[in-house]
Amino acid sequence: MRMITRRQPHPNAGRRVLSVLLTLTASAAALAVPGPASATPAGAPAPTGSIRWGTCPASDPLPAPGPQVQCGTLRVPVDWSQPDGPTTDIFVARHRATDPGRRVGVLMTNPGGPGAPGADSAMYADDPYSGYSASLRERFDIVGFDPRGIGRSNSVTCDESIRESIPARPRDAAGFNRLRTLNGRLADSCLERSGPLAAHMDGETVARDMDAIRAALGERTISFIGHSYGTFLGERYARLFPENLRALALDSAMDPERPDAERYLTDGSVAVEGALRKVAAWCAQDASCVLKGEDVLALTSRLFDRAEAGTLHEPGPTGPTRRKLTADQLSGILTAVLRGWSPQVSTEQLAALHTGKGEVHLWPGRSDSVVQLVLCRDNDFRIRDHAEYRAIMGRVAKAAPHVRYNAQALDMVLGCQGWSMPPKPRPAQASGDLPPALVANARYDQATPLPGARRMARAFPGARLHVSETVGHWLYTQDDVKQVLDSFLLSPGS
Numbered sequence: 001m002r003m004i005t006r007r008q009p010h011p012n013a014g015r016r017v018l019s020v021l022l023t024l025t026a027s028a029a030a031l032a033v034p035g036p037a038s039a040t041p042a043g044a045p046a047p048t049g050s051i052r053w054g055t056c057p058a059s060d061p062l063p064a065p066g067p068q069v070q071c072g073t074l075r076v077p078v079d080w081s082q083p084d085g086p087t088t089d090i091f092v093a094r095h096r097a098t099d100p101g102r103r104v105g106v107l108m109t110n111p112g113g114p115g116a117p118g119a120d121s122a123m124y125a126d127d128p129y130s131g132y133s134a135s136l137r138e139r140f141d142i143v144g145f146d147p148r149g150i151g152r153s154n155s156v157t158c159d160e161s162i163r164e165s166i167p168a169r170p171r172d173a174a175g176f177n178r179l180r181t182l183n184g185r186l187a188d189s190c191l192e193r194s195g196p197l198a199a200h201m202d203g204e205t206v207a208r209d210m211d212a213i214r215a216a217l218g219e220r221t222i223s224f225i226g227h228s229y230g231t232f233l234g235e236r237y238a239r240l241f242p243e244n245l246r247a248l249a250l251d252s253a254m255d256p257e258r259p260d261a262e263r264y265l266t267d268g269s270v271a272v273e274g275a276l277r278k279v280a281a282w283c284a285q286d287a288s289c290v291l292k293g294e295d296v297l298a299l300t301s302r303l304f305d306r307a308e309a310g311t312l313h314e315p316g317p318t319g320p321t322r323r324k325l326t327a328d329q330l331s332g333i334l335t336a337v338l339r340g341w342s343p344q345v346s347t348e349q350l351a352a353l354h355t356g357k358g359e360v361h362l363w364p365g366r367s368d369s370v371v372q373l374v375l376c377r378d379n380d381f382r383i384r385d386h387a388e389y390r391a392i393m394g395r396v397a398k399a400a401p402h403v404r405y406n407a408q409a410l411d412m413v414l415g416c417q418g419w420s421m422p423p424k425p426r427p428a429q430a431s432g433d434l435p436p437a438l439v440a441n442a443r444y445d446q447a448t449p450l451p452g453a454r455r456m457a458r459a460f461p462g463a464r465l466h467v468s469e470t471v472g473h474w475l476y477t478q479d480d481v482k483q484v485l486d487s488f489l490l491s492p493g494s
Helices: 134-139 160-165 173-199 203-217 230-240 261-285 296-309 327-337 343-355 369-378 386-399 407-415 450-458 479-490
Strands: 069-077 087-095 105-110 140-146 222-227 245-251 313-315 320-324 437-444 464-471
Touching (some): 134 479, 173 369, 173 386, 203 222, 203 369, 222 230, 230 245, 245 479, 261 386, 261 407, 261 437, 296 327, 296 343, 313 343, 369 407, 437 479, 450 464
Parallel strands (some): 105 140, 105 222, 245 437, 437 464
Antiparallel strands (some): 313 320
């Protein structure tokens, strides 16, 4: 997830076209935050709008998208339970199938985030690293979109200056209460600056936008590939419109059951712990490990002891600096360095912390408002008070004793405390058979941990789960997993 930070982002995240900021006008009464229940029934058909296709906007300094690509906008209701109310525009891109005679249909895609623009996935579908394979581009129109309120789809704005005062890691009841108060103030600023759109950026609403795109394309069914948080949108779409899906490919899958704060933190932290154990096992067997002969797990525990004693310092080129590292900062460093499988780098970072000589990568920390506007509506991470928070963190640390916690997951959870727009419930399952589904996940994925991916696979009868024995996230960039996903999308019944 940006996943789930602004990522782990899609590799195309840097290719963002400048956002066109449109102002959504509405009466003051329309700023009221909707209640947790949706008045729009599951499976309600999308109105047939039209997409005004044309040349894609310039994205200097990148080259213009190829001749197969078109861009346009589709107007949809801000609140799908009020179809005649205020509207907003969705920016859509389409990469036309390069072999029209063998065209299967539309493959809609979303790169996740939460809150990442997605039209680039179609505009640059032919990118040799982060795009889609030639076999998919031949057979499908690949369609991507910037979700509502994001990028070129009427990008929302909030008062980001409030964030500077929000405690990153509340240490007492006063700090936790201040976190909640300021998060609520930040949420209110989004409504004040962006209008009711800010309260309608949840996964269910975006799934309804997806069906409006399908209808505007004139397609009876679509196929879908979602990456990271995009898998959550795929699951929501399947719940609402199962008969409109031909096939569903979910790469690095979210937990569809909306876990509470403790399960979300535990699953993510255990994934980081597992990655550290995998690094320790590699170091014990590989002569190139800079910590050869050291017990990596025991060394990491000693680093936490030093951090808590105030004797762990940030390393420098010639030795320890005067800057002390806290236990929270150490958990952040471990989260950052263990996100992908690079055992040499991981052990070099640990060695630098151990000796005081070298360089470490500090966790950047904190979500942004777009992440909160999506995540805090789709998940119920609410924690009652500081006492409950401390109890949860104690249990998480016992489950992941050598890393303490997943810093990215904790940023997400803390960002939702006091958020004034309440979580929405999981929509009811519409009638109709669920589509064929394939879920692919790394065993040690700290952004979308394997337990959640297993629950995602169980949500679809007969779904296949492909587990890659690696550390990492966003598996479509790996050739072996890409082949598995491509084969499924081209022939989901085989």
